[in-house]
Amino acid sequence: MPITNDKAINLCKQGGALLVLDFPKGGKFGIDMQSWTTGDKFAGLKMIPPGVHVIHYAASEASSQTVGGLCSCFLDLKPASVHVRRWCAQTETLEMLQEDEEERYARGVRSFSFDEQLGPYPLNKYEMWVQLSRYISPAVADRLNPISKCIRASTADAAAPAHVNDGQGNAGAIYYTKLDLKAIPQGLSPENITKLAMDKSSVLAAVVKKLGSYELLLGELQYAFLLFLVGQSYESFEQWKTLLLLLSSCEEALGDEQFMGSAGAASDEGLFIDFIRVLKFQLQQVPQDLFDSELAPASGNHFLVHCLRGLFELLEDPSLPSPLVQEGRKLRAQVEGRFGLSFDEWDDEDGPVVVTESSC
Numbered sequence: 001m002p003i004t005n006d007k008a009i010n011l012c013k014q015g016g017a018l019l020v021l022d023f024p025k026g027g028k029f030g031i032d033m034q035s036w037t038t039g040d041k042f043a044g045l046k047m048i049p050p051g052v053h054v055i056h057y058a059a060s061e062a063s064s065q066t067v068g069g070l071c072s073c074f075l076d077l078k079p080a081s082v083h084v085r086r087w088c089a090q091t092e093t094l095e096m097l098q099e100d101e102e103e104r105y106a107r108g109v110r111s112f113s114f115d116e117q118l119g120p121y122p123l124n125k126y127e128m129w130v131q132l133s134r135y136i137s138p139a140v141a142d143r144l145n146p147i148s149k150c151i152r153a154s155t156a157d158a159a160a161p162a163h164v165n166d167g168q169g170n171a172g173a174i175y176y177t178k179l180d181l182k183a184i185p186q187g188l189s190p191e192n193i194t195k196l197a198m199d200k201s202s203v204l205a206a207v208v209k210k211l212g213s214y215e216l217l218l219g220e221l222q223y224a225f226l227l228f229l230v231g232q233s234y235e236s237f238e239q240w241k242t243l244l245l246l247l248s249s250c251e252e253a254l255g256d257e258q259f260m261g262s263a264g265a266a267s268d269e270g271l272f273i274d275f276i277r278v279l280k281f282q283l284q285q286v287p288q289d290l291f292d293s294e295l296a297p298a299s300g301n302h303f304l305v306h307c308l309r310g311l312f313e314l315l316e317d318p319s320l321p322s323p324l325v326q327e328g329r330k331l332r333a334q335v336e337g338r339f340g341l342s343f344d345e346w347d348d349e350d351g352p353v354v355v356t357e358s359s360c
Contacts, residue, residue, distance in 0.1 A: 015047040016077030017109050017118060018055070020094065021086040026060035028070070030230065032129040033285075034122040043117035046109075049126060050079045052136050056230050059092050070153035072231035074141040074223075082106035093150050131281045133222055135274075140219035147171040153232035174227075176239045177207060177220060181246060200246050201253035207246075214259055214271040217243070218278055225282050241303050247275050248307040251314050254324070269323065276311075276327040280334055288338060308335060312343055 020043055023029065027038045031045060032053055056072040071093055075083060084102045085094035097105070108114055148171040181200060208214050221243045227236035253259055259271040290304070308331075315328035336342055 014079045015049060015121065016079070016081045016083070017046045017048065018044045018075070018077075019082065019084045019105055019109050019114060019118070020044040021084070021105075023057070023087045023094075024059050024089075027058060028060075029055075029057045031055055031121065033125045033132070033230065035230075036119070041117045042119070043114055044119075045121055046115070046118040047123075048077055048121045049123075050077055050081075052076050052133060052138060052141055053129075054133075054226055054230060055094070057094065059089075070232055072151045072153075072227055072233070073149050074136070074145060076138040076141065082109045084109075128281075128285075132226060132285070135215050135219035135278070136222050136226075137219060140216060140223060143216075144175050144220060144223050146174050151227055151231055151233055151236070154234045156234050174235060174239075176224065176235075177211070177217075179203070179207070179242050179246065181242065181249075198249075199251045200249040201251065201256070204246060204250050204253050205256075205258070208259070208271075214274075218271075218274055221247075221275075221278060222282075229285060244279070244307045245303065247272075248311040248314075251317075254314060254317070254320055273324050273327050276324075276331050280331050283331075283335060283338070290339065305341070308332075309343060 018031075020029070023038055023042060025038060025040055025042075028035055029038050029042065030036065031048070035056065036042075053075050054072055055075055056070060058070040069092075073094070077083065082105075084097050084105045086097060087093075088095045096102070109118070150172065151174060152172060181203065208217060211217055211220075221240065224236040224240040224243065227233040228240050254272055290302075312328060312332055315325055332343060
């Protein structure tokens, strides 16, 4: 989307700025869905639309002391606000300044002293970011952010022992909602144990009650996905996976009035319509070879295939509201078209048939 003069002037007045001091040349620096390799003059970004954004960065291999690698953090920018951070070579993180020093630099930004060193926010990807972060309010980010505010990239082999904050003082642990989808409460009858294994509606109800609203749950889903996608956080991938498994296994909850939208909420159409729309936007961003990635080499065994199949089967219930069924059909068409999967037939491994040109 081209930036008109009026738009540029409005963003200069209402958009925020992030001044980054001493960031190394040749490093990687990004905001939301865009990243760059930094040059000599790089000192941050300007014309950033107000709201929650994710910053992700890493030193170049030449300047890195192999301390941290890629780091991500969420930032809430108010209209016309200026945030100032300084690169610390020892920790390879962006650190806050003392309040009086930050204000001096902020005045310099507002007087355009750093204007030539600040790159404009990539507006051509802003609408995409709005959809991917719609439920990540400042309150959601504050609840989930680790004490250090910095989320390090991690792999399955090098992941933290637990992907949720354990309350034991790990400053880098994310405060994800702790979920054990295999847990069986004491005192359940064999019949209810079987029901719980098939339908996680009671688990969902307990989580939503604890959080206060389903919008906060969707915010956590988006937070985890973005840290997996741009932050390369394996812990966040695991939380995203767990939340998808939960939300796609709730037969009774699909028609439960308590999961309809509330007055003043981001949407009044209900948890599952909103969830399906969130998932649609997320699956537009993942690689097309996702089902053949090292996260799950066999597409029939991929957790996402399991989630989608279960969700699509539940949405075949003729008693469900038509708008919910229609959203499910749109998601299915997108998945089948983008990833070449067919959910009409199932192979011996109980997975979807992978459609290729040779099989047509």
